[in-house]
Amino acid sequence: SMEFADRVGRVEPSATLAISDLASKLEAEGKDVVDLSVGEPDFPTPETVIEAAKDAMDAGHTGYAPSNGVPALKDAIVEKLTADGIDCGPENLIVTPGAKQALYETVQSLIDDGDEVVLLDPAWVSYEAMVKLAGGSLNRVDLASHDFQLEPALDDLADAVSDDTELLVVNSPSNPTGAVYTDAALEGVRDLAVEHDITVISDEIYDEITFGVEQTSLASLDGMGDRTVTINGFSKAYSMTGWRLGYICAPEALISQAGKLHSHSVSSAVNFVQHAGIEALQNTDDEVEEMRAAFEERRDMLVDLLAEHDVDVAVPDGAFYMMLPVDDDDQAWAEAALEDAHVATVPGSAFGAPGYVRISYAASEERLREAVERLAENGYF
Ligand code: PLP
Known part of the structure; x- marks a missing residue:
């Protein structure tokens, strides 16, 4: 057997x-x-995105794409992230089949057996699974008693992290709570990450869906550019769940490690889907x-x-x-x-x-x- x-x-x-x-x-x-x-x-999915996919197929974009992403889509992503205050170029990107794959490649690249990962509970279910698959150990900070907000839980977070903490995962707006973390909360995360030399994953897949508050990209804060992995995708903002399109934006050192996993597993995100992603980013406001x-x-x-x-x-x-x-x-x-x-x-x-x-x-x-x-x-x- x-x-x-x-x-x-x-x-x-x-x-x-x-x-x-x-x-x-x-x-x-x-x-x-x-x-x-x-x-x-x-x-x-917005009609013009569907048209763009059809056009891309008609134009012959049906073969393998460059492993880390179609250059024109990377340029469009750089434009979006730059507008969010993130210092990023095409060399900082891997375009993935969905944000889930982006997270998976990131965790696999950073976490070895026994490495400590801090999650903010309640947390999206796959973070835990990804950490366990990588052999990491979980350390959880509960936000439920703080109306799911991070700012009032910063003391708890400070107690939870140490120099042994390898990775912290932040997801704002949050699945499952809908909480959007304040700038003060994110600055608190920054201070702890710098103090204890922690890498932070910022899963920003719901960044376009906020109600009267601004979502701040963690990587835009002073001191966070070289220790943040920004994850995003097209599923939620553009209603493109089945298209499977997302990305990692990270320091080049991580991109070269994760890029190996990417090229030896999925090869690339789907070529014509990437072309449609350009339309989604640029013409669906x-x-x-x-x-x-x-x-x-x-x-x-x-x-x-x-x-x-x-x-x-x-x-x-x-x-x-x-x-x-x-x-x-x-x-x-x-x-x-x-x-x-x-x-x-x-x-x-x-x-x-x-x-x-x-x-x-x-x-x-x-x-x-x-x-x-x-x-x-x-x-x-
Ligand atoms: N991150 C969060 C917080 C999510 O809720 C989801 C989807 O449910 C994902 C990542 C993955 O999205 P996708 O792989 O469809 O881009």
Whole structure:
């Protein structure tokens, strides 16, 4: 029989699987499930991006692309990052099939067995898995008791990090909380990173989706340019989840290491998808703003609706998620809410936040209303 490597034994399949399996089963039985468990925008990819992909295929961009990315796309990414205050050139980039691959290559390049990685909980599920796959050890700082904000938790972070800390992962706006960290919080991260010589991953994939606050790029802060790995992608801002396009922006030394993993595994991101990415970066301001505004309206509506049922939430300033406080046993709550009310949510435990469920408001206002009504009718609030 096959003998499997230790590394795959260290990780579990996605904890959301049980919920999505149950949701599919209910749907197959003809039940109308309101699915608030999904992490993708409910909008089509902007039409001109689709046209650009077709044009690129017609123009013959169907062969291998340069491993680290198509030069014209790299130039467009440099322009975006420069506007965000990041000092970056094409030599600082690897274009990847999705931000997930960008994160994977980064963690594999930085973390050896036993290296310490600090996560801010609740955290997106794949950070933990990636660290475990690399053999790293996890050290977690809990933001739940601070309304998911980092600034009031800086003392806890200072206690958690040391000269042994190799890597810290920051994700603002955050999945699953929607929190956008203040400049003071990011400056606090900078001070600790400099003091203890820590590399920081800044996952900025939700940077275009903020509501009345500004997202600051960590790498734009003094002292952070040479120790930050900025990760971004096209899935969320441009509703391009299935296209698989993202990137790493980092000091050249990391790019040359991660570039080896990249070239020996995926070779490159898809050639014509990269050409479409140029269109997304340069000519979709109106569509991006429409989606952003829709998320903001839904956030406002949800916060109001929940308040009517005396459910108090930490109001998210970005992304399209919010955390609902529920029973201690959030897994049981989520399973029961799905079975009785046919509303799918993700248990907070999956993100290191027991006592909460994550809801995604990448759903129409009508469906969001329906979900709240059903949960209320079935006694979940
Ligand atoms: N980072 C965060 C915080 C995410 O929520 C996601 C997607 O859910 C990703 C990275 C990966 O996005 P993709 O691989 O689609 O670019």
